[in-house]
Amino acid sequence: MTILRTFCYYLFVTTRGYRPGPRGLSLIEVIVSLALLALGAVVLAQGFINLRSSRAHVKAEAEQLAELMRTLRQQAVTENRPLGLGFPTQGGSRAASNGYYQLEGEQHPKVVRRVTMARDRAVQVSGCFWPEMPFTQPPTTTFSNSSYGLSTWQVPYPQDGILMFLPSGEVLTNLPTVQGEAAIVLGYAIQGTASSVGGNPAMQLQRVKGPVVVWCSLFGEVRLEGGLGSAPTRVSDVVASGAPADVPALTGSSNSNPTFVNQPLKSNPLEVSPPANPNTLPAVAGGMTGTLRRKRYLSLKVTARDADGDALWCTWRQNSGSSGTFTKTEDVRMVYDPKIDMWVATWAWHPPDGANPGDEFPLEATIQDHRGGSATLSGLISGGGQFRILTPGKLAFRRGADIWVSNWDGSDPVIVTKNRSRPRWNHDGGAIVCMNGSNGLSVVTPDGRHQPTDICTVPGVTWMSPGSFNAYDNGIVVATESGGVVSVGEVTPWDIGQTPGGWPVDPLLTANIPAGSKPVVDCNPADVNQVLVSFSGSAVGPMVLLDKSQPSNSQVLPLTGSEASFCATGEIIYRSAEGQITRAPLTGPAGPTASLPNAHFPRCSLLSGSGPAVVSGDDGGENCILFQQGNTLTGPLKLFSFPEICTEPDFAY
Numbered sequence: 001m002t003i004l005r006t007f008c009y010y011l012f013v014t015t016r017g018y019r020p021g022p023r024g025l026s027l028i029e030v031i032v033s034l035a036l037l038a039l040g041a042v043v044l045a046q047g048f049i050n051l052r053s054s055r056a057h058v059k060a061e062a063e064q065l066a067e068l069m070r071t072l073r074q075q076a077v078t079e080n081r082p083l084g085l086g087f088p089t090q091g092g093s094r095a096a097s098n099g100y101y102q103l104e105g106e107q108h109p110k111v112v113r114r115v116t117m118a119r120d121r122a123v124q125v126s127g128c129f130w131p132e133m134p135f136t137q138p139p140t141t142t143f144s145n146s147s148y149g150l151s152t153w154q155v156p157y158p159q160d161g162i163l164m165f166l167p168s169g170e171v172l173t174n175l176p177t178v179q180g181e182a183a184i185v186l187g188y189a190i191q192g193t194a195s196s197v198g199g200n201p202a203m204q205l206q207r208v209k210g211p212v213v214v215w216c217s218l219f220g221e222v223r224l225e226g227g228l229g230s231a232p233t234r235v236s237d238v239v240a241s242g243a244p245a246d247v248p249a250l251t252g253s254s255n256s257n258p259t260f261v262n263q264p265l266k267s268n269p270l271e272v273s274p275p276a277n278p279n280t281l282p283a284v285a286g287g288m289t290g291t292l293r294r295k296r297y298l299s300l301k302v303t304a305r306d307a308d309g310d311a312l313w314c315t316w317r318q319n320s321g322s323s324g325t326f327t328k329t330e331d332v333r334m335v336y337d338p339k340i341d342m343w344v345a346t347w348a349w350h351p352p353d354g355a356n357p358g359d360e361f362p363l364e365a366t367i368q369d370h371r372g373g374s375a376t377l378s379g380l381i382s383g384g385g386q387f388r389i390l391t392p393g394k395l396a397f398r399r400g401a402d403i404w405v406s407n408w409d410g411s412d413p414v415i416v417t418k419n420r421s422r423p424r425w426n427h428d429g430g431a432i433v434c435m436n437g438s439n440g441l442s443v444v445t446p447d448g449r450h451q452p453t454d455i456c457t458v459p460g461v462t463w464m465s466p467g468s469f470n471a472y473d474n475g476i477v478v479a480t481e482s483g484g485v486v487s488v489g490e491v492t493p494w495d496i497g498q499t500p501g502g503w504p505v506d507p508l509l510t511a512n513i514p515a516g517s518k519p520v521v522d523c524n525p526a527d528v529n530q531v532l533v534s535f536s537g538s539a540v541g542p543m544v545l546l547d548k549s550q551p552s553n554s555q556v557l558p559l560t561g562s563e564a565s566f567c568a569t570g571e572i573i574y575r576s577a578e579g580q581i582t583r584a585p586l587t588g589p590a591g592p593t594a595s596l597p598n599a600h601f602p603r604c605s606l607l608s609g610s611g612p613a614v615v616s617g618d619d620g621g622e623n624c625i626l627f628q629q630g631n632t633l634t635g636p637l638k639l640f641s642f643p644e645i646c647t648e649p650d651f652a653y
Contacts, residue, residue, distance in 0.1 A: 062212040073220040076165040087127040087161035088245035095192025096124040097245035106336035108309030110251035124190045127161030127175045128203040132231035135176035137198030142170040187211040207238040257373040258306040273299040274412030279638040284409045291390040297350040303342040310369035314345035319362045322352040357391040394652035396423035400644040410639035429652035465523040484515040512542045522565040535562040540577045558588040567604035594633035616647040
């Protein structure tokens with residue numbers, strides 16, 4: 001009652017100048033006093049309620065932010081693309097903002113969502129540090145060595161605080177970290193100043209009211225913490241100084257078309273596998289992007305960029321001809337490769353089953369960003385998008401110390417076996433016979449399914465022919481020297497350690513092919529009983545045609561040369577006395593020639609009479625391919641771009 005009296009006394013004295021006498025309170029005084037007390041209680045209660053409501057509001061905003069972080073991390077992993085959050089600083093000039101924004105895009109991330117937290121009671125947010133904790137500059141790389149980097153992500157506001165969620169589940173950030181965690185502080189009001197951590201710009205927290213900290217680790221783990229346990233003195237009743245940084249607007253809707261870009265170290269946005277041989281492509285399939293065998297498929301890889309940072313989709317189609325088969329029938333999202341800053345798409349295409357050699361197929365790629373922008377790869381881009389079915393035929397050759405196989409134009413080369421030389425095909429292209437390191441013979445399949453089988457260990461075996469056997473039976477013709485006599489015999493594929501079965505020594509062979517000449521033998525593909533025997537190397541002499549079935553028909557050809565072999569038409573190709581590559585009928589005279597003084601072991605494509613001839617330079621030259629046009633051998637064209645010398649080529653029939 002004393003307090004009440006004092007309060008009423010003060011009220012009436014100050015308002016009316018009234019001084020009560022020595023008596024009790026009147027009824028009016030009591031009523032007024034009670035009303036004032038009720039009003040004060042309401043004010044105090046409302047303040048307490050508002051305080052609890054504000055704290056709950058800050059916590060709710062923090063929980064919402066934490067949940068968004070977790071969602072973005074999971075989304076980045078699931079969709080295999082980076083996502084991000086930005087915390088505005090107005091170009092690094094303001095410590096706090098009233099919201100944050102979401103970033104999407106592999107190349108140039110866009111602002112796709114903005115969150116403003118200022119409602120009935122303002123809440124501010126800041127990615128910051130405070131000196132009481134051992135904050136350091138975060139690492140620039142991830143533990144998984146992700147190819148993504150924050151410095152190359154090209155965010156629109158690089159001075160803002162950024163959390164970048166990666167497909168690996170890890171996080172990259174430009175915010176200071178303590179023990180691998182970045183701090184996002186929320187509160188009623190935040191005061192801070194521009195500072196640095198590790199020499200890099202950062203926002204230092206000075207004071208905050210009612211803080212809740214959202215911690216995000218570099219592994220994507222998110223947790224909440226109430227207050228600043230390490231710096232309680234920085235938690236105070238503070239009013240924000242100056243306006244908070246504005247949350248940037250959503251990225252504009254303007255759109256540019258995507259563009260095809262050349263692949264690294266290449267002059268074309270299209271990569272074809274198996275690749276065409278650029279050395280022979282103009283002659284083999286002029287105006288084409290590449291060639292392929294009839295029952296093979298193409299792998300088509302394109303690269304592109306989008307100036308707006310949009311994700312890109314790709315689709316392929318065939319513009320004419322009998323329809324082949326694509327592995328995908330709809331547009332497919334391309335894959336972004338941050339190492340080369342390009343969008344990449346790989347497709348496969350198989351020609352129709354009825355495709356014939358020489359058929360051409362124009363293929364066309366289109367890319368789009370799903371906002372209306374698109375680009376088409378068609379026409380001739382280094383011959384682009386045009387493919388021709390290659391005439392059948394395979395090439396075996398020696399590269400260094402190993403045997404390789406390719407298409408007959410030198411495209412699609414693959415290794416078959418190591419430490420072998422002088423490859424020769426069998427008649428149906430199912431096996432290759434070659435020399436081993438012991439001057440014996442080995443047989444290997446061109447697909448590598450069989451390990452090399454050493455089939456003959458007789459010293460002096462110098463050459464062999466592909467014309468008389470298939471992969472598993474019949475025989476291989478060889479030339480041997482014994483006692484100063486050259487003879488021709490036969491061995492069987494896959495039969496280990498055998499001795500050549502000798503044929504009767506023909507007197508023409510004894511008279512014209514001397515010991516030490518290292519004779520070369522070859523069988524007529526039209527008649528395997530006809531065996532052509534000639535000198536090897538630069539030494540030239542007569543060429544003998546043996547007839548195994550009718551020895552009396554054996555003859556010395558009216559031609560002089562070395563290293564002779566048959567063509568499909570029954571003609572032969574050989575090295576002339578003048579060192580020229582020459583084609584001629586068995587009866588002569590010499591036909592088309594090509595001046596290649598260092599070329600050895602010429603071999604014809606046995607596909608047709610007008611097919612190409614292949615020669616090699618054993619003395620340090622390079623493999624060449626020659627084409628017959630009319631009565632002229634044209635070329636040469638380099639077959640391979642290997643650093644090693646490629647020698648001893650042979651065509652499959």
